[in-house]
Amino acid sequence: MPISPMDIYKLLPKTNCKKCGEMTCMSFAFKLLNKEKKLEDCKPLFEEKKYEKQKEKLIEILKPLEKAKETGLIVNEDLCNGCGNCVVACPVHVERDPHGAMIGKISSDDAILRIENGKVRVLNLEICRRYGKNRILCIVCRENCPTDAISFLEG
């Protein structure tokens, strides 16, 4: 299940105290999802007893974040059958290596996804459309996976 910044925000203290270095709890929620902040950066959540239950819930819903790459992409290796659909469908790959995408074999070394030993590997995340400040919530790889092995934290 994707997590939205609002799911996180609802469980934060919502005082906008700025102790985490952010102007608002909502901005902290966005940065948490982008892995630019850690939950521990919200000091009141850990120091004040009244937030105990909220803290526990947040720890629970943020668990998938540990497995997610900087783009929010999570591969469930148990479900991946190495079919390569995600590799040839990725618009960045198609743009960089149109012939490879057409014949089902991406040769480019700077691919984001590659099949190795029958499983998809995530490589050069910085060229993924989801990476960085001007990111687009691309879902093409996920949409082309027949086994639901790909998910995203957001979107």
Ligand code: SF4
């Ligand atoms: S430290 Fe916590 S309560 Fe304070 S602004 Fe940041 S997220 Fe909100």
Ligand code: SF4
């Ligand atoms: S999110 Fe889009 S750009 Fe990134 S790997 Fe998947 S298909 Fe490619």
Ligand code: SF4
């Ligand atoms: S499309 Fe899905 S099953 Fe196929 S290689 Fe990619 S992640 Fe694995």
